[in-house]
Amino acid sequence: MKLKHGIYKIDNLSLNNNDLIVNEAIFHNANGYIGIRSNYEEGYPNTYDSIRGSYINGFYDIADMRQAEKLYGMPEVKQTMLNVADTQTIYLSIDGEKFSVFEGTTLYSKRFLDMEKGITGRRIVWRSPQGKEVEINIIRMTSFYQLSLFTIEYKVKALNFKGDVEFLSYHKSEVRNYSNSDDPRVAKESTCYLISKDKVIDEKMSFLTSQTRRSGLSVCTGVNHTLSKAGSIHTRMEENNVVTSIQTSIDQQEEIILVKYSVFTDSIGQIDCLANAKEKMQMALSIPLEEHYKEQRRYLKKYWENCLMEIEGDDDLTTAVNYNMYQLIQSVGKDEYCNITAKGLSGEGYEGHYFWDTEMYIEPFFNLTMPSITRNLIGFRYKTLDKARDNARIMGHTRGALYPWRTIMGTECSGYFPSGAAGYHINGDIAFSIISYYLTTKDLDLLVEKGAEIIFETARLWLEIGNYYKGTFRINEVTGPDEYTCMVNNNYFTNVSAQYNLRWAKKLYYILEEENKLAFIADRIGLSEEEIKEFDKAANCMYLPFDDELQINPQDDSFLEKKVWDIANTPKDKFPLLLHYHPLTLYRHQVCKQADTVLAHFIFEDAQSLEIMKNSFDYYEKVTTHDSSLSTCIFSIMASKLGLEEKAYEYFGDSAKLDLFNIHGNTKDGIHTANMGGTYMAIVYGFAGLRIKESGIYFAPVIPKQWNKYLFRINYEDSQIEVEINQRESKYTLLKGSPKIIHDHDNQYNLEDSIVLKKGEQ
């Protein structure tokens, strides 16, 4: 299998600062454990803004988060993802002239990401101020095969001269996090969180260990250099940084290659990170770079086989969709120690925190393509369940668990609780995602081990926060997905997701009982059938706001009573609204940052009639700004469901190209991982209409008129199914596994080999 449109490249690179800083994120390398921003090895002029960073997923320090007014239970510290080291800095000099694209003449330049090979590259043909011409090819890789490893292969070819070549290669452990005091979405203060500890250096190799100031963690980076020909290699300390000088000569048309390996280890997984780094470096050096490249291709071959997706009729879109899926595998943690941050490992936006994005936007993708990843993500939530229990106590609940709105290691890190800790739906989201994993894989073992306990504990919390009023069960003072309306009563999304959580807690109880697997869990958390009956009662009495007149579900009890925001007459430069209006101004209006009730209608479609969903879609569309990157993909999905194909396609485009085209203007701070999952969902759940329910798997495919065909593969239970939709027919092929009953629109088919359904004939 060859991945179509698996390369994203930019020719004739601009030297515009804004483009460069966006490209740092766009072309970053990551493997779910480490992430390196694609900064130019040789740096930028001093006046340029750049976020030079290397990150480890889940590695954090504690930072102050003082409250302007101290109130009970508000966190006063948070976890923050650290820039751990700089191992990407390499200065090149030819005959004493320092290479920089900001001097001399760039005759050719290109940057690319190869998603099949799992590498990024730069190619530059450069004429120095003195007229010496070189061709430079730099390949970078963060290895999926060895997660600790980051490689730079730096090739220099002398085109019109012979002379001396010098590389000055840096290994810096004294680095700071990026800051911008004006943007609420990145850190306000530039802080150096790491204290240098051990330094071990020899001629070609160096290991620097640092300790965090407050979290008690350590990180070690090891660097090794290999030159393709004889030369001198000298390493020295420059304050706390290691500088390796590599000198050699070059002939005309000769190419010399410097290979720089960096390994990253931290004390979360293995306490002695220095010893571990040394070991990891030995492991890296034990096979040649070519072998590492091969392993990378092998890993990705399997990945693309699982998540293959092609769109015929729009190559850019296929590239964008591939790009998004590539970023997901780059970003997602590969074990239970970490998760997937809102910005992946591509930048410091949202400080490396994990949100509901994981469950609602990213797991749906992995469930269908690589369910082992979902297992890790659920495992992470299970590992932090005790912290969620503690959090529930802080929030005044005597039973159950309440997951934090944003976190790295499990405690609440939101500084502004109305759009942070008040987002109780995080509990419903996590429960929902576990059930989705189960429905897709039928893997009951994971539920027995981890998932069921989470579902019971989150269900308990709804009883704690909710109360009965006039015979209905109400949930007051929470914030739904839409952060432009906070601390409301009976947010439709929250209530319907609580209902689902409670109902599944009951179902699971009896499933586990049936399987003789209940006793251990029930004993451990003191769960009785009595409590299950309370779950059931609350679920059945759950109040779901409904407006008789408009025949829609109001977002919450008072949403419809508020003034409608005049979106059309709001100046373009006032978006996103949150940067230009006081929260109270937003809360007082009917205006949504993102899909909220519309998301609920997608996720819990059986709770309402199509008619109500349609009315609601029309209503909310008019009051939604899509200031959140989590919004357009959901509107696209619902538009598909409701037969609004033009709209579905338009929303989908906004979602798919968000980062590659920097549509939100903040890709410099990192990619938007949730939206990337959302793009996938917009195709699979949107256009193809996939739903996986207790009763089976359903498709209801439509195809945008701009496309000739689209195709994707999904895993379902023990099988892999390929779905191919063109303007005339839908084709379902069983690639692997046992035959399956599938549904296309309202019809049921037994998929044993391949089924072709002509349009209008389903």
Next chain:
Amino acid sequence: MKLKHGIYKIDNLSLNNNDLIVNEAIFHNANGYIGIRSNYEEGYPNTYDSIRGSYINGFYDIADMRQAEKLYGMPEVKQTMLNVADTQTIYLSIDGEKFSVFEGTTLYSKRFLDMEKGITGRRIVWRSPQGKEVEINIIRMTSFYQLSLFTIEYKVKALNFKGDVEFLSYHKSEVRNYSNSDDPRVAKESTCYLISKDKVIDEKMSFLTSQTRRSGLSVCTGVNHTLSKAGSIHTRMEENNVVTSIQTSIDQQEEIILVKYSVFTDSIGQIDCLANAKEKMQMALSIPLEEHYKEQRRYLKKYWENCLMEIEGDDDLTTAVNYNMYQLIQSVGKDEYCNITAKGLSGEGYEGHYFWDTEMYIEPFFNLTMPSITRNLIGFRYKTLDKARDNARIMGHTRGALYPWRTIMGTECSGYFPSGAAGYHINGDIAFSIISYYLTTKDLDLLVEKGAEIIFETARLWLEIGNYYKGTFRINEVTGPDEYTCMVNNNYFTNVSAQYNLRWAKKLYYILEEENKLAFIADRIGLSEEEIKEFDKAANCMYLPFDDELQINPQDDSFLEKKVWDIANTPKDKFPLLLHYHPLTLYRHQVCKQADTVLAHFIFEDAQSLEIMKNSFDYYEKVTTHDSSLSTCIFSIMASKLGLEEKAYEYFGDSAKLDLFNIHGNTKDGIHTANMGGTYMAIVYGFAGLRIKESGIYFAPVIPKQWNKYLFRINYEDSQIEVEINQRESKYTLLKGSPKIIHDHDNQYNLEDSIVLKKGEQ
């Protein structure tokens, strides 16, 4: 006239730290411009906690108030009241032995406040470790006659020896504010806000000028010493502090007196505060101390004549009531540059900020006793009207003014907007207070000059924040007086006060038009009759929440749908709840920190029937914790109105004795000025049932069975009326001014001289 129970004293003083620190506030001296905590001149052991402070009303620096998450429009700085200097420190040595009540033997000790003389005092008879006995009498005064002046008269008498006496008297300008990182009600960080500038010293006199770090203000303190007999006086600098050593000899039974004058000036009123301080010191020295004492008595004689209040049958209560009234005149600003802080000038709680306390709890007292003070307070709001306009813009409103929830110089200083900036009722409160002043005094001139513009601009804001929904005018996302339920829709208090504001804007428009005084204001703020019609429409359509089933006014749209807090089963040590529960926990429950709807029923009694008020009182009583000091006085007033005399008396007692008995446990941080006004209101509006409306003045007196009689005087229009109520009759006497029509219960009387109404005969 002799003030009965005009002295509050404590004999046999305890050395308990908690008692001492509370007494620092209880016995503080202030005159509305300066306030000096009653710290022991000689200090305390190092292990003791003490808040040593001298404050100037309205003098502030800017302090950081960083938000944990930056959001649009959140203030990131605040004003904070400064501890400006220490001029009260005096060490006494007799024959080389340093006086301290923590050493040797205290044979007698007493502290007192004389509210007729306007002084505080200490009297100690002390035996030194070596057996030398002295009697010490120290009198302190902050002068109402010369607001810049603070005096200490320090008398020492040798009882059983003759020998040497030395005073070491300090004048320190390097002082810090008090801090306590655990209590949200005082500042978190100890900060030195002042930078020493000019130092001018000679033998007996010193002037220290300091500048604030960020607000650009200066303060100067001048100190002068006079000794009653010959001695040596030497002044030296010790770092940035001035130390004056005063040495002399003493005979057995001889009394020597050191008089220390301190003057305080700041650059807000007069830019060159050093020159001003020198002038003020000359002024102070131009008459002997005895003359200053006389002026003080003269000022207070007039004060007590105006606000005389006696309760026969409970002397302690009369003392407490006198104490509270005395604190009000001590605390309130005497010009338009300042207002009255939540803690007066007695401590640093709430950082010297001005709140709605001024309008709703304190002006009612001054309207009736010293309306010139209310004029200043209204003047302060008028001076800061432009800042309130700016604040409205920040909050997203294109027209009108929105006063800050807490402030010193007019900008918003609340760090947590849900119980800060969301308190839009501050606008209604200010409008209400101006109307009350007008109804009491009939002073239309102040309205023409200042008040009307405020009323129009605040009325405008209701149109900005509110919106029509199904024919009613709604106000969403505000916080009412009760801070345990924040950001709600249609808070009854807010809506009814907005209605009053809007209606009076209309009335005033036509009153001013009638008087030919409208044009100038209307032109200036672009007010048209069109807009007045909009005010009228909104007022008439104002939605006032009402629950049919309970026949009460719900505090807001969703209050009744929430869980009822189990107050009875909440452990005592969990009060006040705000220190022990997350805001969301509180917001999710039916639990009130203070009177909210009950306050609305008192203030706007014509908006509802007595029946509904009664039902509401019963309802809210069960869910109110009175964690706010603004609560019990209001419950007392409403209990009186509703004929619940026992309850009225009980609530009243809690209110009257709050500070003298440190009922809330935080008097150390300062007295509770609003509650002090509330005590007065509980008698005059509560027991005596006073109301002043457009239609005239009304009484509906009751008398607690514990009392024989109570008596008070009020100003009404051009007259002064004395009201005396005993168990058998009510007596109204016109002390000054023109005859008045008054109402007692439902009957109308012409008060020309004196009217006596027998109980049951009204």
